[in-house]
Each structure stands twice: as C-alpha cells, then as structure tokens.
Amino acid sequence: MEQIKKPQPNFIFQTEHWNVYLNPDQYYLGRSVVVAKRNVGSMSELKEDEWRDFAKLVKGFESAFKKAFGATMFNWTCLMNDAYKNNPPNPQVHWHFRPRYKNPVKFEGVKFEDKEFGNHYARGTNFEVPEKIFLKIIEKIKENLQR
Amino acid sequence: MEQIKKPQPNFIFQTEHWNVYLNPDQYYLGRSVVVAKRNVGSMSELKEDEWRDFAKLVKGFESAFKKAFGATMFNWTCLMNDAYKNNPPNPQVHWHFRPRYKNPVKFEGVKFEDKEFGNHYARGTNFEVPEKIFLKIIEKIKENLQR
Numbered sequence: 288m289e290q291i292k293k294p295q296p297n298f299i300f301q302t303e304h305w306n307v308y309l310n311p312d313q314y315y316l317g318r319s320v321v322v323a324k325r326n327v328g329s330m331s332e333l334k335e336d337e338w339r340d341f342a343k344l345v346k347g348f349e350s351a352f353k354k355a356f357g358a359t360m361f362n363w364t365c366l367m368n369d370a371y372k373n374n375p376p377n378p379q380v381h382w383h384f385r386p387r388y389k390n391p392v393k394f395e396g397v398k399f400e401d402k403e404f405g406n407h408y409a410r411g412t413n414f415e416v417p418e419k420i421f422l423k424i425i426e427k428i429k430e431n432l433q434r
Numbered sequence: 435m436e437q438i439k440k441p442q443p444n445f446i447f448q449t450e451h452w453n454v455y456l457n458p459d460q461y462y463l464g465r466s467v468v469v470a471k472r473n474v475g476s477m478s479e480l481k482e483d484e485w486r487d488f489a490k491l492v493k494g495f496e497s498a499f500k501k502a503f504g505a506t507m508f509n510w511t512c513l514m515n516d517a518y519k520n521n522p523p524n525p526q527v528h529w530h531f532r533p534r535y536k537n538p539v540k541f542e543g544v545k546f547e548d549k550e551f552g553n554h555y556a557r558g559t560n561f562e563v564p565e566k567i568f569l570k571i572i573e574k575i576k577e578n579l580q581r
Contacts, residue, residue, distance in 0.1 A: 329496065329507065330492045330496070330508070330510060331492055331496045331497065333489065335486065335489065338485055338486070339482070339485070339486075345477045345478055345480075346478045349476065349477070349478045350478065359518065360476065360514060360515075360518060360523075360525065361477070362511070362512070362513045362514075362515070363477060363512045363513075364510070364511040364513075365509070365511070366510075366511075366554065366555075367507060367509075368507075368509070368534070368550075368551075368552055368553050368555075371507060371534075371536070371551065371552045372552045376507075378507065387515070387518075389518070404518065405518045406515050406516075407513065407515060407557060408513075408515075410554060
C-alpha cells in the first residue's frame with residue numbers, strides 16, 4: 288500500500304498521532320485510510336495517548352462525513368493482512384474507513400451509489416474519479432472537520 | 435445476530451464496559467464478538483472510559499490468543515451493517531474479532547486452517563464445531579486471559 292505513505296496528493300489531515308489519506312478507490316465516497324504515525328505493528332501496542340487521539344479523530348471524522356456527504360453510517364476495519372505477505376511481516380497499524388450511504392449521492396456531477404448498503408462492504412472495488420474531483424472530495428472533508 | 439445478546443452458552447468474559455462472546459462460526463479459531471454493554475449506536479458515541487477499557491481488552495485478548503492457539507495476528511472490524519436493514523435502524527457498537535493463523539492449528543482433534551492468511555478474511559464461512567469443543571475453546575481462552 289505504497290500510496291498511503293505519501294503525504295500528497297491524497298493526504299487529508301493529521302492529528303497528533305495519526306495521518307489520514309483519501310483512498311484512491313472512491314466507490315464508497317470518501318473512503319479513507321487512517322495510519323498511525325509511530326511505527327507500531329498491532330492494536331495491542333497502541334499507547335493510551337494514541338487511542339485517545341484516535342477516539343477523537345473518529346468522532347470528528349464521522350461528523351464531517353455526515354455534514355459533507357450525508358453519510359448514513361461507517362465501517363471501520365483494522366486488518367493488516369497484506370503486511371503478512373512479506374517475510375518478515377511489516378505491519379503498520381492503519382484503519383480502513385468506509386462511509387456507507389443509504390441513498391445515492393451526487394458530488395461534483397459524479398453519482399456515488401452504495402449498492403451494498405446494509406450489507407458487508409464490497410471487495411475489489413476500484414472506482415477512480417478524475418483527479419480534480421478527488422481533490423474536491425478532500426477539500427469538502429476538510430471544510431467540514433471541526434478543529 | 436440474536437446469539438450475541440445471550441450471556442450463555444457462548445459468553446467468554448466481560449470487562450467494565452464490554453461483553454465478549456465466541457462466534458458460532460469457528461472457521462477462524464476463536465472468532466469472537468466484543469459488544470458494548472451500554473446501548474450505543476456508533477463509534478463516535480463511545481465515551482473515553484469505554485475506549486480506554488476497549489484498548490485494555492484488545493491487549494489482553496490478543497495476548498491470550500497468541501498463548502492459547504498461537505495466533506499470528508488479528509483482524510478487528512466494526513461494521514454494524516445488519517442493523518441498517520431495519521427501519522428504524524438499531525445499531526449497537528460491536529467488534530468482530532478474527533484471529534488469523536499463518537499455520538494450521540489442531541485443537542482437541544479438530545484442524546483449523548486459515549486458507550486466506552495474508553488476505554482479507556473469507557466471508558460466508560460457517561464452520562460449526564461440536565458443542566463440547568466450542569466450550570473447550572472458551573475455556574482455553576479464559577485460561578490464557580490475564581486478569
């Protein structure tokens with residue numbers, strides 16, 4: 288997951304302990320990745336400060352998505368499977384964030400439709416939007432984040 | 435998910451703010467569900483105390499699984515999709531916990547094989563073990579939990 292380490296062009300914002308990036312796949316409008324800044328390989332190793340900061344991030348991020356795009360609810364997953372394809376494995380704690388939408392959303396002329404709403408997220412989705420719109424999604428999220 | 439509300443027979447343990455149940459599907463040996471005790475519908479609404487307690491739970495639970503079954507790593511997901519099949523939706527914060535295993539594990543004569551290790555968990559698995567073994571899995575986890 289090379290792209291999640293780059294600060295640009297998919298960087299959205301940071302907190303004290305986490306960086307947040309927009310996922311190149313925008314099948315679920317605003318799909319993002321939240322990555323620990325510290326080199327930490329499992330949820331067990333997260334420190335109290337990092338958890339506290341994460342909890343705050345969740346609250347602000349979910350709220351921003353409700354305001355920005357009318358997201359209905361959210362799927363959060365911490366998996367790290369890919370890192371175990373390597374020997375030795377190189378896990379880095381990160382969360383996949385998928386906003387889920389009861390109704391289709393139109394943003395900047397593009398229709399986003401959560402066809403699996405009420406069910407497990409689809410896998411293997413790869414919905415890339417034009418760069419201009421990708422950057423507008425980031426902008427819209429940032430506008431709605433309370434600092 | 436009726437079964438996750440019953441304290442028995444799949445109850446494993448509790449902390450101040452969370453109840454932990456063994457999932458009837460044991461395709462991933464020890465697959466469990468961690469349910470908030472309080473009636474709370476989104477991660478955003480979790481209180482600081484609940485997060486702190488959850489972080490501790492994660493640490494103890496992951497450690498117990500390494501000791502009990504030699505689990506390699508863990509997938510944690512907070513989805514709550516099913517609750518949105520209802521109108522009005524009735525979400526209750528809960529985490530699906532899937533221990534993942536690099537190598538097959540034999541427990542009480544049953545072979546558990548994580549064929550997707552290094553990849554996303556399989557969906558639609560439904561590996562039920564005999565009740566006697568199901569209860570032994572719970573026992574084994576409890577033996578390895580540090581209180």
